[in-house]
Amino acid sequence: KVSSLVPQAILFFMFLIYMLLEYDEKKDKVDLQRTIDQKIRRYILLKILISAVTGVLVAIALLSLRLDMWMLFGLLSFLLNFIPSVGSMIAVLLPLPIALLDPDQTWWSILLILLIPGFIQFAIGNFVEPNVMGKSMKMSAVAVLVALAFWGGVWGLVGAFISVPLTVMLHMWLISIDHPMCQFLGQSIAGEVSLIEDKKEL
Numbered sequence: 001k002v003s004s005l006v007p008q009a010i011l012f013f014m015f016l017i018y019m020l021l022e023y024d025e026k027k028d029k030v031d032l033q034r035t036i037d038q039k040i041r042r043y044i045l046l047k048i049l050i051s052a053v054t055g056v057l058v059a060i061a062l063l064s065l066r067l068d069m070w071m072l073f074g075l076l077s078f079l080l081n082f083i084p085s086v087g088s089m090i091a092v093l094l095p096l097p098i099a100l101l102d103p104d105q106t107w108w109s110i111l112l113i114l115l116i117p118g119f120i121q122f123a124i125g126n127f128v129e130p131n132v133m134g135k136s137m138k139m140s141a142v143a144v145l146v147a148l149a150f151w152g153g154v155w156g157l158v159g160a161f162i163s164v165p166l167t168v169m170l171h172m173w174l175i176s177i178d179h180p181m182c183q184f185l186g187q188s189i190a191g192e193v194s195l196i197e198d199k200k201e202l
Helices: 002-022 031-064 070-080 086-093 096-101 107-137 141-161 163-176 180-190 193-201
Strands: none
Touching: 031 070, 031 107, 031 163, 070 086, 070 107, 086 107, 096 107, 107 141, 107 163, 141 163, 141 180, 163 180
């Protein structure tokens, strides 16, 4: 698994760099393409912000527990947060050897060194990030989680990272087509089906 994880991580960071560098505001584009580009750029900026918040919170938690190299582990939490699922687990486990070798740490504090960063990663990854991404991308939090699970299962780490941009493109394409089924599917991704039904009743 480690041998397959490394090339996927490299490919993932290549995707990230490409998506950041490829964006060109001055290039002539149709409205749909421009909207998709803006949403993808917003997604990357939000991902950077959420990862930074995660890194800062982990660093503060480890500092309060008097763990050596707390700043390094906060930085690693920021970087590894870009790798979906696996990255957060690695970030939680990385401080463990330092904590075990530190004579000043008790078994209780070692347990907290695992639990507190683990809770931070879990809360942000499963609740904060899907809701923030969903509201910013005009997608429901459920759609974000389903997209993450589906594309992650299809393409691994890279699929998990580009799951939101792919779903955004699918959403924009569907709502641009003047067909009831496409409109229904597009609004379903945005979590606005109930709004459509209410309007029809009125």
